[in-house]
Every structure is written in structure tokens, then in C-alpha cells.
Amino acid sequence: MDTETTTAADVRARAEAQLRALVGRDDAVLRDDQWTAIEALAVDRRRALVVQRTGWGKSAVYFVATALLRAEGAGPTVIVSPLLALMRNQIAAAERAGIRAVTINSTNIEQWEPINDAIRGGEVDVLLVSPERLNNPGFRDEVLPRLAATCGLLVVDEAHCISDWGHDFRPDYRRIRTLLEDLPEGIPVLATTATANARVTADVAEQLDPDGHQRVLVLRGSLDRESLRLGVVRLRTPQQRLAWLADHLAEQPGSGIVYCLTVAATQEVADYLRSRGHAVAAYSGQTEATERLALEEDLLAGRVKALVATSALGMGFDATLGFVVNLGAPSSPVAYYQQVGRAGRGTDDATVVLLPAVEDRDIWHYFASLAFPREELVRQTLAALSEAGTPLSTAALETRVELNRTRLETMLKVLDVDGAVRRVRGGWEATGQPWAYDEERYRRVAEAREREQQAMLDYLGTDRCRMWFLRDQLDDPEAAECGRCDNCGGLTLSATVSTTALDEAEARLSRPGVALEPRKMWPTALTTLGIGLKGKIAPPAGEGRAIARLTDLGHGQALRALLRPDAADGPVPEALARAMVTVLDDWRPRVDAIVVAESATRPVLVTDLAGGLSRYLQAPVVGRWAIVDPTVAPSQGAANSAQRVAAVGRRHRLLLDPDTEASGGVQGRDVLLVDDQVVTGWSLTLAARALHEAGAASVVPVTLAVGG
Known part of the structure; x- marks a missing residue:
């Protein structure tokens, strides 16, 4: 047996000794495909993508490779993993094998400094980090460069999250590109997943080796789950x-x-x-x-x-x-x-x-609607950041771009990795670097989702x-x-x-009733839109009621059919009218008067709902939250709170019936505010504010549905 063969056999023997310590079994041996991956990492110092079914033993590959690399003086392994439960199990398994593993994530903030000290002192073999940490400014600027310079092995778990072709794309994972670019020559990289088709596999492999110099090893095994x-x-x-x-x-x-x-x-x-x-x-x-x-x-x-x-x-x-x-x-x-x-x-x-x-x-x-925004909204965001001159928080940026908080944050993370914006303390800033909107790719991703x-x-x-x-x-x-x-x-x-x-x-499921929690705080930065509202909403509306959420298993189905955009306008169906009566009997609100929120798309429905409530509660309909500017679309600004408040303020005004106004209006009355559904809650909030300003003693909303 020549020296090279003996060396490979010796390394495999040491690897299997580590495996036995890891799993706690004296008869454990590596399968050939596991050894192939370990050899690529610990001996050849290559980059590898392992696509294998759950339970195949992907974690054994990177823990055994870690032990071998650390024994040769390599730096600690950095594992990027999105699953906190998996992190905890990985740490416990590592400890059984004598591997010192720690984690930095959102649940152990108080331990970050001691962990950083331990890393600097060479006391850590494995650091597990959540992808969200990679986009934290302090971690990105202070910790990430040091990890890139000193780590002995980089592991990307759930690697399909890197690819927007994957079923679970996460923009935080895009920051891994920075780690890869900053790694010194010869540092091995392992990406693992159990759920990648051929397109995702090719995309991830390309991201592991953008220049084509790394000779990425791709190991795809059988995805059968025999149990x-x-x-x-x-x-x-x-x-x-x-x-x-x-x-x-x-x-x-x-x-x-x-x-x-x-x-x-x-x-x-x-x-x-x-x-x-x-x-x-x-x-x-x-x-x-x-x-x-x-x-x-x-x-x-x-x-x-x-x-x-x-x-x-x-x-x-x-x-x-x-x-x-x-x-x-x-x-x-x-x-x-x-x-x-x-x-x-x-x-x-x-x-x-x-x-x-x-x-x-x-x-x-609904989830498909959260895809990457169209180009005009991206350009609008970049322009807002450029014009500000100072960092803008996500909340402040919301007032200038019609995107909700989640979608805006997701877009900014992608732009950050692409180099067009930068997350800094205090918010986001534009870098001034050119950025191209890859419309063709986004379209093909959307089409792929439809095929799936x-x-x-x-x-x-x-x-x-x-x-x-x-x-x-x-x-x-x-x-x-x-x-x-x-x-x-x-x-x-x-x-x-x-x-x-x-x-x-x-x-x-037939027992109706969902509480409508009132809005308690105005959106931040409304002053930038010329609206002088901030801080606590005083007095807020009272807790209201709806029959059900649109996503509920019971009445949700009937409400979805009733409120579909293409559904014909008409009176409240009898079954939902009975459900509303049940809600009122359980709730028993104090009601002296009713105000109805006008609807451009369902005028018959809301008028019928208000009329039925008036008859049942023996309380008059005394006014309307009226549409005074129909050029403002019904859902305009719905993507974020500040934009929605501005749009509703332009579209609506409280109009009381003349006879009611002559007799004191809503002064001192308990008012029931009626609408067909609540989406953002801001229309009802502004209507309640107007009613309080008109003298109402209390305002509680009631709607058929909660949902979008």
C-alpha cells in the first residue's frame, strides 16, 4: 500500500473514531458518500454541496470534518442555520463528541459578548449563527470579517434558502455571499440541504463558485424516505x-x-x-x-x-x-x-x-403576493434614501414608499447584498452604486411558483x-x-x-366572534407626510367585533366567497346575518347610534348590514364615514401604515345626517361604527377619531370580516 493510500486510510480511521464519539455507538462507520464529502472538505479543502434526504447524516459530515480540521490547527467552523431547535440539538451532539459549540441568535443576546471573547481566545470549535445575524450592522462590520479571516470551515445549512428558486428563499442568506468573498484561499465550504431540485442545486453551486475556480463537489443522493x-x-x-x-x-x-x-x-x-x-x-x-x-x-x-x-x-x-x-x-x-x-x-x-x-x-x-416588488417601487425606495442624506429607519422609509414593513425589509436586505443600499446604525442608506432590476429572473421565479x-x-x-x-x-x-x-x-x-x-x-367553527383590537399608536414619521399625528391615539376606539377572519376554518369560507373582488354586491346572506346576531348577543355593546362606513365596491352590502343592525339594536343610523374624494383608490396606501393614514384622510370625512346634527349629533352617544371588513384598521381608527372629535362618548367598530 503506497503512502498516499495509507494516509487516506488513516484519515478515514480518525474520522470514524470521531463519528463514534458523535453518535455514541462503537459500531458506527461512515458510508462511502459521507467519507467522500468529508475527504473533500478536510483533506482536499474544497467546496461541496450535499443534497441528501433528512436523516442521511449531513451534520455528521461537518462535525467530523471540524474535528479533523481543528486537529490540524484550523480555525473554528462557522455554521449558518435558520432553525433554532436544530441549533440546540447540534450543540448537544457536538458536546458529546468533545466539540465545543456555541450559538449567536436572537434568543441569547446576553451571551454575545462572552461568546465573542471565547472565539477570540480560541476556545470555540463551532459557532452556529442564524442568517438574521449576518445582516446585523454590528455583527456584519465587526464580527463577520474576523470570522471570515479566521474560520476553518464554513457550513451553510438549509442551503436552498440561498436561491430565490428555492421554496424557502430568505434574503438574509444572501449575506453569505460576503462571507464567501472574504474567505482566505483554501478554506473549505459545505452547503447542505434535503430539498433542492436540479435548478436550485445548480444555482447554489454557482453561488459557491461564482468564478468557476473552486471545483465544487456536488453530491446528490437518493431522496427516498424508507420509513x-x-x-x-x-x-x-x-x-x-x-x-x-x-x-x-x-x-x-x-x-x-x-x-x-x-x-x-x-x-x-x-x-x-x-x-x-x-x-x-x-x-x-x-x-x-x-x-x-x-x-x-x-x-x-x-x-x-x-x-x-x-x-x-x-x-x-x-x-x-x-x-x-x-x-x-x-x-x-x-x-x-x-x-x-x-x-x-x-x-x-x-x-x-x-x-x-x-x-x-x-x-x-397571499404568500405569492409578497414577491419582490416591481421596479418602480424599488427605484422609489432608492431615490428616497438618496434624497434623505442621512440614514432612514424602516418606519420612516415606509412613509415614502408604498410597501408594508415585511416586504420593504425583505427588499432592502436584497438591495443590501446587491450593494445598492447599506444597513447602518439608525437605519438604511443608499450607496450610490448602480443597480439593475432583473425583471426577467423575477418573472421566471414567479412562473416557477405557479408551476409548483x-x-x-x-x-x-x-x-x-x-x-x-x-x-x-x-x-x-x-x-x-x-x-x-x-x-x-x-x-x-x-x-x-x-x-x-x-x-x-x-x-x-360556527360560533362566530373575533375581537377587533383598536389601534393604540399613530404610525411614526407621519409629519413627513404633513400629518400632525403622533404618539398614542387618544382616545382610541373600543374593542370591536367581527364574525370571523377570512382565513378561519368556519365562517371564513362564506366570508371569502362574499368578499371576493369579483363577487356581486348584495345584501348580507342570511347565515352571516344570524352569525352577526350571535356575535352581538355574546358581546352586548352599549349602542345609542350607528355610523356606517361607505363603500364604493359594496354599497348594498354595508347599507344592508347597517340597516339590519339598526333594527336589531333599536338604534338609528345617524351618519356616514363618507367617501369625499373618490380619486383616492379604496385600498390606496394599504401596504404600510403611514401611507394608509394619509390616503384614508384624503378619501373620507364624517358626515352626520342633518336631523341628527340639529339635535346634537353624536354628542354623548355610544356609537357603533359599521364596515364590511377590516384590513389595516386605519380607516376605522380615523373614523373613530372623527366621531370622538364630534363628541361621541365611545366608539366601537363591528365588521363582517377581518382580513385582506
Whole structure:
């Protein structure tokens, strides 16, 4: 055996010793494809992209490579990972192998300085950072350059997030380009993902090697998940789907996840399932960090049967979950494959059930509307920053650009990485560098999203193997019939629901009533629009009521149909009128008078609603929040608060009926303010302000729906 072969064998032996320490098993050995990746990183110092299924052992590759590189004096490994739960599990696994790992993320701010000191002192082997840290000005300017100069290995986890072709593109990941550019020659880089089709794989590989000099190793393996049994249960109504969960959740093996498409649905479904005796809890991006950790631990320990969650829940690699149920379909087979991959790790048998709904497409459409803005809005943003001369906060910039906070922030992060703007302390500033709007790419990305949505619909209706379908969508060349899914005959799912569960679901969903929390603060920087409003809204409107959210499982469906842009105007449907009566009977507001918000698109609907409320409450309609400038579009400014306040202020004015004005108007009266739906809340807020100025004792709003 020659020296080169002996050296490779020795390195592999050391690598497998590290693997055994990592997994805590004396019989653990590296698979050939794992060794290929480790050798590329730790021996050849190359860049590699590993596309392998969940549970394949991607984390073992970078931890073993870290141990080998550190033993040769390399700097610490930097891992960019978006999943806090995964970070915690990775740290625990690293510690078992004697690898010193720490994390910097939004939940441990108080530890940042000690961690930075430890990094400078060479006491850290692995630093895990969230992608959001990469765009923090202090971290970017002070910590990132030092990490780039000293790190021994850069790992990009969930690497599909780099690519806007990926199902989960995150602009914070674009900052990784800066890290790559600043790395010294010969520093290895590993990108990993379980959910990348051929186009995403090519895009990520190109970003790892923009100049074509790095010889990126791309390892794509089989994406089969041998433990998963996939099935679809098609039920017509939300009540039936909830009842199915209540009847069949206990039959699912072990503990697992019930995925929902919206935050509101997680709360509604969890509440219903608890009422039916199931140990479940709601989990979303709005859940507090400490509560998230506790819920994850409860799930892993089997103390809850399921977490009812949005896609914000991503479990770590050593989670053992027996099932995933999706109440509503994600917008692409690739995103669905990632979610179902949370189940079946560490177990030979896991059940995956999809309960699709017609309203899924409305939710897909909403998320698609958050795509990269059109060029005129981008140019408007750049011009506003250039003209300001000093940094502008996102809140101040909102008053000059018609984009909501989330979409504006996302766009600015992309522009930051592209070099057109720069995030600094105090906000954002323009760099003056030329920037090109890649309209062709954005158009092709939007078209790709539409194809993915159609593919998801095809998945629901296919009579072919479901695992084959998902693997084929991911361009897996080894895609084959699984023999385990419902179409292959390996899984039988009952679509029956009990009368008791159905009745209780019907009662739960048919009970209307959503609180309308009043706006309490005016948007910042309104003075830049010539509006002299700031600080607390005094007095605010009282807490109002709506029948339901447009995304709700119960009355939401009827409200979506009623309020569609192409729906004909007409009176309030009888079922929704009865629901409004139920809301009023539960709520019991004090009402002396009614004011109706005029609608240009649904005048019959709002007039009928106000008239019905007047008859039921025995209170007169005394005025209108009237449209006085129809040149201002109904939804103008809806993208952000400051612009919306300005638009509503121009469009509307309070007009009281002459007879009412002659008898004192609304002076001292408790006023019910009526509208068809609340979207931003600013129209009702300004109407309430006008009523208070006219002397109203109190103002409470009521609408049919909450939503956009």
C-alpha cells in the first residue's frame, strides 16, 4: 500500500473514531458518500454541496470534518442555520463528541459578548449563527470579517434558502455571499440541504463558485424516505377535517406535528383538539422563544401528542416523530417534502397524512403576493434614501414608499447584498452604486411558483406512487415506486368521521366572534407626510367585533366567497346575518347610534348590514364615514401604515345626517361604527377619531370580516 493510500486510510480511521464519539455507538462507520464529502472538505479543502434526504447524516459530515480540521490547527467552523431547535440539538451532539459549540441568535443576546471573547481566545470549535445575524450592522462590520479571516470551515445549512428558486428563499442568506468573498484561499465550504431540485442545486453551486475556480463537489443522493407512508384524505368541509383529526389523531404512531398554513388556524385547531381530550399545543413564529423551547422539549419527550404548528417548527436531527399531518397543503411538493421529512427519523414506520382544502389556494395567493416588488417601487425606495442624506429607519422609509414593513425589509436586505443600499446604525442608506432590476429572473421565479402550485394539485389527484411523485419533483434520478403509500397499497386511511366529533367541530367553527383590537399608536414619521399625528391615539376606539377572519376554518369560507373582488354586491346572506346576531348577543355593546362606513365596491352590502343592525339594536343610523374624494383608490396606501393614514384622510370625512346634527349629533352617544371588513384598521381608527372629535362618548367598530 503506497503512502498516499495509507494516509487516506488513516484519515478515514480518525474520522470514524470521531463519528463514534458523535453518535455514541462503537459500531458506527461512515458510508462511502459521507467519507467522500468529508475527504473533500478536510483533506482536499474544497467546496461541496450535499443534497441528501433528512436523516442521511449531513451534520455528521461537518462535525467530523471540524474535528479533523481543528486537529490540524484550523480555525473554528462557522455554521449558518435558520432553525433554532436544530441549533440546540447540534450543540448537544457536538458536546458529546468533545466539540465545543456555541450559538449567536436572537434568543441569547446576553451571551454575545462572552461568546465573542471565547472565539477570540480560541476556545470555540463551532459557532452556529442564524442568517438574521449576518445582516446585523454590528455583527456584519465587526464580527463577520474576523470570522471570515479566521474560520476553518464554513457550513451553510438549509442551503436552498440561498436561491430565490428555492421554496424557502430568505434574503438574509444572501449575506453569505460576503462571507464567501472574504474567505482566505483554501478554506473549505459545505452547503447542505434535503430539498433542492436540479435548478436550485445548480444555482447554489454557482453561488459557491461564482468564478468557476473552486471545483465544487456536488453530491446528490437518493431522496427516498424508507420509513414514511404517505397518504391523502380528501374531505369536503373544514368541519369534516377537524373531526377527522379528533377521531384519528390518537391512532397515529408516537408523537408528531399537525401543520397548518396560518397562525390563526394553529390556535383554532389546537383549541378544538384540546376540547376533544387531546394533549396538543399551538406553535408558530409568534410563539415566545422560551415557550417554543419548552414545547419542543414536550414534543420530543412525548408529553404532548402533537404540536399544531406553522412551518416555523423545524425539529432537530435527533427528533423521533411518528407522524406528520398537514391540515392544508403547502404551495409546492418541495416544501411539502421538507415538512413530511420531520417524521420518520429514528423509527422504521411513520405516517404522513395530507388533508387538503379548497381555501389552500387563497393562502398560496397571499404568500405569492409578497414577491419582490416591481421596479418602480424599488427605484422609489432608492431615490428616497438618496434624497434623505442621512440614514432612514424602516418606519420612516415606509412613509415614502408604498410597501408594508415585511416586504420593504425583505427588499432592502436584497438591495443590501446587491450593494445598492447599506444597513447602518439608525437605519438604511443608499450607496450610490448602480443597480439593475432583473425583471426577467423575477418573472421566471414567479412562473416557477405557479408551476409548483399546479404540481401540488397534481400530487393530490395522482394515482401514482406519492413518494415517487415527490422525489421526481426534486429531480431525484433514482425516483421509484415506494410500495408504502396509499396509492401503492401500503397504507389505508379511513375517511370516516364520527357524528359526535363532527357536531362538536360544527359547533366550534360556527360560533362566530373575533375581537377587533383598536389601534393604540399613530404610525411614526407621519409629519413627513404633513400629518400632525403622533404618539398614542387618544382616545382610541373600543374593542370591536367581527364574525370571523377570512382565513378561519368556519365562517371564513362564506366570508371569502362574499368578499371576493369579483363577487356581486348584495345584501348580507342570511347565515352571516344570524352569525352577526350571535356575535352581538355574546358581546352586548352599549349602542345609542350607528355610523356606517361607505363603500364604493359594496354599497348594498354595508347599507344592508347597517340597516339590519339598526333594527336589531333599536338604534338609528345617524351618519356616514363618507367617501369625499373618490380619486383616492379604496385600498390606496394599504401596504404600510403611514401611507394608509394619509390616503384614508384624503378619501373620507364624517358626515352626520342633518336631523341628527340639529339635535346634537353624536354628542354623548355610544356609537357603533359599521364596515364590511377590516384590513389595516386605519380607516376605522380615523373614523373613530372623527366621531370622538364630534363628541361621541365611545366608539366601537363591528365588521363582517377581518382580513385582506
